[in-house]
Every structure is written in structure tokens, then in C-alpha cells.
Amino acid sequence: MGRLNDLANLGQAVWLDFVDRKFLAEGGLQKLVDEDSLTGVTSNPSIFEKAMGHGDAYDAELAAFDHANPDASTMERYEHLAILDIQAAADTLRPVYDRLGTKDGYVSLEVSPYLANDTDGTIAEAQKLWAAVDRANLMIKIPGTPAGVPAIAATIDAGINVNVTLLFSQSAYQAVAEAxxxxxxxxxxxxEPIDHIASVASFFVSRIDSKIDDKIDAGIGGDAAKPLKGKVAIANAKLAYAWYEEFIASARWQALAAKGAQVQRLLWASTGTKNPDYPDTLYLDTLIGKDTVNTVPPKTLDAFRERGTAKLTLTEDVAGARHVLSETERLGLDLDGVTDTLVEEGVASFSKAFDDLLGAIAAKHPAHA
Structure with missing residues (x-):
């Protein structure tokens, strides 16, 4: 039993922020499930772009699909490859899903980032991908943009599990919880039953510190702001969790819990440390709490296994977290502006990765050979 197993015992799930055909085929995911109590997998356009756009692991499958479907669009070719990977990951995690009674064991597949501002398009795409993957332990990833919020409500209403992505602000998270x-x-x-429906709210962390730290380094807030470096993202996450604890104690939530509803767990995303001056396990060590998830890139997973600290930290010094955020506001660091910018940049980044991904797949078409 190692440090990652200790997290499971503290009530925090660890998911892998990575998927790749070779990794799945060679038993890499199964090994993490068996040895490190890993209980989930997340994917996004950037991950698929790295997996499919580089190397030859997908070439044989793509050639076979092209032979059988010579008129397929580039999007259809991408979806065919992605769905096979997601199904393989879901099948590896199915015993976890069964053992934990549908509470975990999920794999996430994102709707097209081109639909981030299209409610109806997102709803339709979520239903299409859900049917195509055809696995009970799938979560459809939908961005928590203003257009995404009603799509989340509709997708849950349809009985489809949802991973809400690109959450940076507490207000955006609260809107998603309400949805x-x-x-x-x-x-x-x-x-209709609700006991089998699961959702996570993916709250992004490290990118907030990157933006705020840049402002502090540029002199905003003066010397008084310097102690806030590397603290704002964690404080923001702690207060999101404090709101969650209040919310699940409310009469409105308790009425649903009485019918078997599962809590929508906060999932900490973007937990790889961007600043080399910070410990590489910073965003794991400081955000450990009951009924949460941390989705971790492989490198950070390895770092925590070696030198992480497993203890309940998420509910420690919430008053200190409030002070950090009040100082952030007082000193003009504009956290609201930062989080708005990060949503826009996140959508643009995933769209760019999707552009690159589709371009790489198009270049592998036999007609281009």
C-alpha cells in the first residue's frame, strides 16, 4: 500500500489524465488500477492530439477503417479511433465501477470543443457519443461555459453521466452544481431513477496561479502581494469545496440524496505544477478531501507516489483561504478577470488542439500518401 492507495482511504479518487492506445494495450492502465487504486481516466483534445497525431500506434486501425469507409470525414475517422480507446479504458475500469456500485470507475470523452458556445449542439453531441461508446461507466465531458450549463442539465436529465470541464471560478462551479x-x-x-447517474465538476487549479503570479511579478499589488504567490488557486479550490459541503447539507440536495442521488464530486484538474519553483506534488498535497477526485498527468502521479503527503488538507485553514482571496481582491489582482480569461483560453486551446488533431488524421488519409 503506497501513497496513492492512502488517498483512496482518505476518500479521494485518483484519475489518470492521459489515454493512449499503446498504453492501454500494454496493460499500463490495468497496472495503475491494480497497484495504485486508480479509479478513472480523463481525456481531452490535447491528449488525443498527442496520442494520435504523433507516432504510428493508430495507423493500422485507421487504414482498416478507411478501407471499409472510403468516404468517411476526418471527424468520423477521429471519432472511430477515440471511441475505441475510450471503450478499452471503460472495459478496464468496469470491474472498479461494479465493485464501487457505480460510484467510480469512469472514463471521460469530451464533446467537440467547437461546440463550447452551442447549447443545442452540445446536447446532441453528448447523446451521439453516449450511444456510440455504449458503456455505462462513460462520462461525457461538457465545458462549464454559459452555453454549457443548460446542456449539462439536459444531459443529466437524459440519464447521461457528465464531467463538467473548464471550471475556474466559484460562481461558474455553483451554476454547474445547480444544473x-x-x-x-x-x-x-x-x-425515473437517479441512483446510477454520476457527475464530476472539474475545477482547474495551476493555471490560476500562473496568471496571478505573473501579475504579482509585474508589480501589481506591490510587495504586499508577494506572499500570495502560489496560494490563490488552492484558496479558490478550498472555498469551492466549502460551498459544496454547505450545498449537500441543504434540504434541496437531501431530498435527492434520499432517492439515491450521488453527489457531484469536485475534481481537481490542471494539477501538474507549472512553476518549477513549486513542489511537483503541490496541487495534490494541498487538495485532499472526502468525495473529491484529482485527475493527474502521469508525471505528477509518479511524483506523488514517490514523495507526496497523504493527509486530509482540503478543509484545513478555510479562514486562511478566505483571507488569501480577500487580499487578492484588495490588491487589485482581479481573480474574476483571470478566471474569465482562462475559460476563453481553455476553449481556444482545446479548439487549437482539435484543429491539429484533425489535421494530423487528415494527413494520414491514403489519398494523401
Whole structure:
């Protein structure tokens, strides 16, 4: 039993922020499940771009698909490859899903980032991908943009598990939590079950510190701001969790819990440390709490296994976290502006990765050979 197993015992799930055909085929995921209590996998356009766009691991499968479907679009070719990977990961995690009674063992597949501002398009794509993957332990990833919020409610209402991505601000997270509850309540009103539906709210961490630290380094807030470096993202996450604890104690949530509803767990994303001056396990060590998830890139997973600290930290010094955020506001560091910018940049980054991914797949078409 190592440090990663200790996290499971403290009530925090560890998911891998990585998927790749070779890794799956060679038993890499299974090994992490068996040895490190890993209980989930997340993917995104950037991960698929690295996996499919580089190397030859997908070439044989793509050639076979092209032979059988000579008129397929580049998007259809991508979806065919992605769905096979997601199905393989879901099948590896199915015993976890069964053992934990649908509470975990999920793999996430993202709707097209081109749909981030299209509610109806997102709903339709979520239903299409859900049907195509055809695995009970799939989560469809939907960005928590203003257009994404009603799509999340509708997708939960349809009985589809949702991983809400690109959350940076507490207000955006709260809107998403309300959307999850709204979707469940609509099912209850129709007499439909809700006990098998799961959702996570992916709250991004390290990118906030990168932006705030840059402002501090540029002199905003003066010397008084310097002690805030590397602290704002963690404080922001702690207060999101404090709100979550209040929310699940509310009468509105308790009515759903009585019907078997699963809590929408906060998932810490972007937990690889961007600043080399910070410990590489910073965003794991400081955000350990009950009924949460940390989705971790392989390198950070290895770092925590070697030197992480497993103890409940998420609920420590919440008053200190409030002070950090009040100082952030007082000193003009504009956290709201930072989080708004990060959502826009996140959508643009995933769209760019998707552009590159589709371009790489298009270049592998036999007609281009």
C-alpha cells in the first residue's frame, strides 16, 4: 500500500489524465488500477492530439477503417479511433465501477470543443457519443461555459453521466452544481431513477496561479502581494469545496440524496505544477478531501507516489483561504478577470488542439500518401 492507495482511504479518487492506445494495450492502465487504486481516466483534445497525431500506434486501425469507409470525414475517422480507446479504458475500469456500485470507475470523452458556445449542439453531441461508446461507466465531458450549463442539465436529465470541464471560478462551479441538481429533479418529477447517474465538476487549479503570479511579478499589488504567490488557486479550490459541503447539507440536495442521488464530486484538474519553483506534488498535497477526485498527468502521479503527503488538507485553514482571496481582491489582482480569461483560453486551446488533431488524421488519409 503506497501513497496513492492512502488517498483512496482518505476518500479521494485518483484519475489518470492521459489515454493512449499503446498504453492501454500494454496493460499500463490495468497496472495503475491494480497497484495504485486508480479509479478513472480523463481525456481531452490535447491528449488525443498527442496520442494520435504523433507516432504510428493508430495507423493500422485507421487504414482498416478507411478501407471499409472510403468516404468517411476526418471527424468520423477521429471519432472511430477515440471511441475505441475510450471503450478499452471503460472495459478496464468496469470491474472498479461494479465493485464501487457505480460510484467510480469512469472514463471521460469530451464533446467537440467547437461546440463550447452551442447549447443545442452540445446536447446532441453528448447523446451521439453516449450511444456510440455504449458503456455505462462513460462520462461525457461538457465545458462549464454559459452555453454549457443548460446542456449539462439536459444531459443529466437524459440519464447521461457528465464531467463538467473548464471550471475556474466559484460562481461558474455553483451554476454547474445547480444544473446537475436541476437535471436530477426533472428525472424525479417523471418518476425515473437517479441512483446510477454520476457527475464530476472539474475545477482547474495551476493555471490560476500562473496568471496571478505573473501579475504579482509585474508589480501589481506591490510587495504586499508577494506572499500570495502560489496560494490563490488552492484558496479558490478550498472555498469551492466549502460551498459544496454547505450545498449537500441543504434540504434541496437531501431530498435527492434520499432517492439515491450521488453527489457531484469536485475534481481537481490542471494539477501538474507549472512553476518549477513549486513542489511537483503541490496541487495534490494541498487538495485532499472526502468525495473529491484529482485527475493527474502521469508525471505528477509518479511524483506523488514517490514523495507526496497523504493527509486530509482540503478543509484545513478555510479562514486562511478566505483571507488569501480577500487580499487578492484588495490588491487589485482581479481573480474574476483571470478566471474569465482562462475559460476563453481553455476553449481556444482545446479548439487549437482539435484543429491539429484533425489535421494530423487528415494527413494520414491514403489519398494523401
Amino acid at each position: 446537475y441538481v436541476e437535471g436530477l429533479e426533472k428525472r424525479v418529477a417523471r418518476g
